[in-house]
Amino acid sequence: FWEHYWKPQSCDFLRFLKQLGIHPDWQFVDVYGMEPELLSMVPRPVCAVLLLFPITEKYETFRTEEEERIKAKGQDVKSSVYFMKQTINNACGTIGLIHAIANNRDKMNFETNSSLKKFLEDSLSMTPEERAKYLETYEAIRVTHESSAHEGQTEAPSIDEKVDLHFIALVNVGGHLYELDGRKPFPINHGETSDDSFLEDAIEVCKKFMERDPEELRFNAIALSAA
Helix, strand or coil, X not given: CCCCCCCXXXXXXXXXXXXXXXXXXXXEEEECCCCHXXXXXXXXXXXXEEEEEXXXXXXXXXXXXXXXXXHHHCCCXXXXXXXXXXXCCXXXXXXXXXXXXXXXXXXXXXXXXXXXXXXXXXXXXXXXXXXXXXXXXXXXXXXXXXXXXXXXXXXXXXCCCCCCEEEEEEEEECCEEEEECCCCCCCEEEEXXXXXXXXXXXXXXXXXXXXXXXXXXXXXXXXEEEC
16 A cells, blocks of 8 residues: 655645545645745745655754654644644655645535545544554545556655655644644644744745755745635
């Protein structure tokens, strides 16, 4: 199962949303740059940002330090944040999309037989670990993921092949900006945000990822915007 790594672009995510039974009221659009004039080209409102970035030694060092710091000091995470662990190799694009939609499900219009709507309803009361196990066996999303993987690139590595690019989701839940990464033990609270400032606030978080690896160029941001 889940055999193929999928490095989707905005058009791939749009196709994925349609296949999962979501009306096209929202769209994924590429963020072409982090300067104000380029951000002004992104349709508003924006309810989530997906960041693709390289997993490097510098990042892994930071991730370990961040986890230890939060465990020592604590943080506020609202109970309404939908978070799931990633136990499936090479499925970070799919999990990033689930995080983006799940935390904005009140804004989404689902088809009656939407496989993603059913998954979210079934898993709402589960723990992050239980949601991950449920996804492992959830046939409808797996099939859609593999279909998108085949369509999105000509040759996909196997599930066991090490891939050094990773997707995370940035969302606004209750006026706080959360980073949702299934490789981490919990959501990361990046502070206050608002519907109006969310894109700019999320891009500031993206900039920090880039500043930690200034020699790296493999960064890509995709916004979930009103159509």
